[in-house]
Amino acid sequence: MSDTQFRHELAQQLRVDSVRSSTEGGSGHPTSSMSAADLMAVLLDGHLRLDYAEPDDPHNDHLVFSKGHASPLYYAMLKAAGAITDEELLSFRKLGSRLEGHPTPRIPPTDVATGSLGQGLPVAVGLALAGQRLDRLSYRVWALCGDSEMAEGSIWEAFQHAGWAGLDNLTAIVDVNRLGQTRETMLGWDLDGYAERARAFGWHAIVVDGHDLDAIESAFAEARANTGRPTVLLARTLKGRGVDAVEDKPGKHGKPLEDPETAIAELGGERNLRVDVMAPDRSAEPHRFSTAGGDLPTWQLGEQVATRKAYGEALTALGDNRGDVVALDGEVSNSTNSGLFADAHPQRYFEMFIAEQQMVAAAVGMQARGWVPFVSTFGAFLTRAYDFVRMAAVSRADLRLCGSHAGVAIGEDGPSQMALEDIAALRAVHGSVVLHPSDANQTAQLVTQMADRSGISYLRTLRGATEVRTGPDEDVHIGGSRVPRSSDNDDLTIVACGVTVGEALAAAETLAGDGINARVVDCYSIKPIDAETLISAANHTQAMITVEDHWPEGGLGDAVLSALAEQPNRPVVRKLGVREMPVSGKPDELLHAAGIDAAGITDAARELLARRVAVAAG
Structure with missing residues (x-):
């Protein structure tokens, strides 16, 4: 059998197995899989270099299914490569199966979860950057994209960055079958239109008949030989290729075939071909960066230091000690202070420009190769990449995010720059950690701990300087808190974080003049929260006030209420937060206007305790 004949039979097997698995699972996207089967048959048999028996081999190529709904095709490829059995193939979409509706890393060698369209190619850019600049190995990154997702802005962020970076180890394969879920795509089969766009971003574009x-x-060989820029194959295909009942017909998306037996017969019946996938090039070892070592920065009590500056200095020191730490920033590194890391470790710093989706996606790709990425930008701008963070959790990715310039305390820049929903958003991510240190020493210790933690971690930093109140030798840890002020006869508890800790302490001092004792909890870890300390405070005080530079929904106050939810005799909890849309102004003016400065806390405490006295007297 010639190579072409074998590949034809292999492509038909991939189609048949896509139909079989979708039929057995009772749902799925067989027609989207069938259009790309010829492309994947040729890639698998001759161009992909991947040891499926050793999926963690650093020399392996990477295949990202950006069109993750074509998972039946992906799993059919795994079967053809001997990575799964036919029995497992037919467990598609069933409870407990590794073969989920859209691929996840639960089934090796899948690097990341896909399915939210427009994410696979940006992640592939991160993998290609890792190969080019970090691992410095010859592996290639292949990304199968659908033409519908070419409408996503994140796809064009990926095209722009890959072209600018000259990622000639990256090949995008666009399955242009023209039919989306409900109608024809914007460009249909205008492959020249796609090619012109790609070339404008600095890519080598090849237009090909995808069957x-x-x-x-020839196109794949040309892509592998191309140097200096990434390659995109724009393949004209037919959705549902090979089965007359569904081929190039609208309304057949996302559902099993109505007559699978006839379809399988039309495709030539079941086959059990096995592909000997090429082994990766193991001639070189992954690059490792040397480190000089050094101590974590510390600051003396009473110093005035911005936590964003402490982040930059701590991250730089971490890079001095660990060669696997890398940093990415969205072109605000002189504000987030990741620029300090860039100056010290330029080979491990990645400027991602104002493209937050691509920035987070690149970090997800890098961590898939074992690197430890820290991603920073203004906290408000991370919201643009929120779906990428959500999908990173589905990918079981280890991702460290830093959002600076939080809350109304940033001052004159105004509400477009003020992160006021970031705590709520990141608390909602599965398995996440949300940290908001109030001073520099807390920040440095938490940055170090983030490096060793799995899952999604978010550190919220402040624009302005705050007083260092935490000693350099104090125990600061994820899940902990500080109690900078307390007594045996406290009347109420004030729970604060970040900039409001100083305001809470000032309020407690004023209240003491009224004969009111206030305990202050510095809740630097919002998720996980120090429930033990909060429960103890609830049991020993008459009321609690939470105060945060954040909207009242989903932030510190709600985290505290969740921690106390099952306490039968918990006191009343008053949440102070930003309730009106802020405007530009000086930080102290804006904190006062929001009622989250010392005066606002003092007024709330007096009113709350007076009400309790009135209720008790009534």
Whole structure:
């Protein structure tokens, strides 16, 4: 059997197995899988270099299914490569199966979860950056994209960055079958239109008949030989290729075939071909960065230091000690202070420009290769990449985010720059950690701990300087808190974080003049929260006030209420937060206007305790 004949039979097997798995699972996207089967047959048999028996081998190529709904095709490829059995193939979409509706890393060698369209190619850019600049190995990154997701802005962030970075180890394969879920795509089969766009971003574009096996072979060979820029194959295909009942017909998206037996017969019946996938090039070892070592920065009590500056200095020191730490920033590194890391470790710093989706996606790709990425920008701008953070959790990714310039305390820049929903958003991410230190020593210790933690971690930092109140030798840890003020006869508890800790302490001092004893809890870890300390405070005081530079929904106050939810005799909890849309002004003016400065806390405490006295007397 010739190579072309074998590949034809392999492509038909991939189609048949896509139909079989979708039929057995009772749902899925077989027609989207069938259009790209010829492309993947040629890639698998001759161009992909991947040891499926050793999925963690650093030399392996990477295949990202950006069109994750074509998972039946992906799993059919795994079967053809001997990575799964036919029995497992038919467990598709069933409870407990590794073969979920859209691929996840639960089934090796899948690097990341896909399915939210427009994410796979940006992640592939991160993998390619890792190969080019970090691992410095010859592996290639292949990304199968659907033409519908070419409408996503994140796809074009990926095209722009890959072209600018000259990622010639990256090949995008666009399955242009023209039919989306409900109608034809914007460009249909205008492959020249796609090619013009790609070339404008600095890519080498190849237009190909996606069902001509010899043409596909030539295109992949051309892509591998291309240097200096990434390559995109724009393949004209037919959705549902090979089965007359669904081929190039609208309304067939996302559902099993109505007559699978006839379809399988039309495709030539079941086959059990096995592909000997090429082994990766193991001639070189992954690059490792040397480190000089050094101590974590510390600050003396009473110093005035911005936590964003402490973040930059701590991250730089971490990079001095660990060669696997890398940093990415969205072109605000002189504000987030990741620029300190860039100056000290330029080979491990990645400027991602104003493209937050691509920035987070690149970090997800890098961590898939074992690197330890820290991502920073203004906290408000991370919201633009929120879906990428959500999908990173589905990917079981280890991702460290830093959002600076939080809350109304940033002052004159105004509400477009003020992160006021970030705590709520990041608390909602599965398995996440949300940290908001109030001073520099807390920040440094938490940055170090984030490096060793799995999952999604978020550190919220402040624009302005705050007083260092935490000693350099104090125990600061994820899940902990500080109690900078307390007594045996406290009347109420004030729970604060970040900039409001100083305001809470000032309020407690004023209240003491009224004969009111206030305990202050510095809740630097919002998720996980120090429930033990909060429960103890609830049991020993008559009322609690939470105060945060954040909207009242989903932030510190709600975290405290959740921690106390099952306490039968918990006191009343008053949440202070930013309740009106802020405007530009000086930080102290804005804190006062929001009622979260010392005066606002003092007034709330007096009113709350007076009400309790009135209720008790009544």
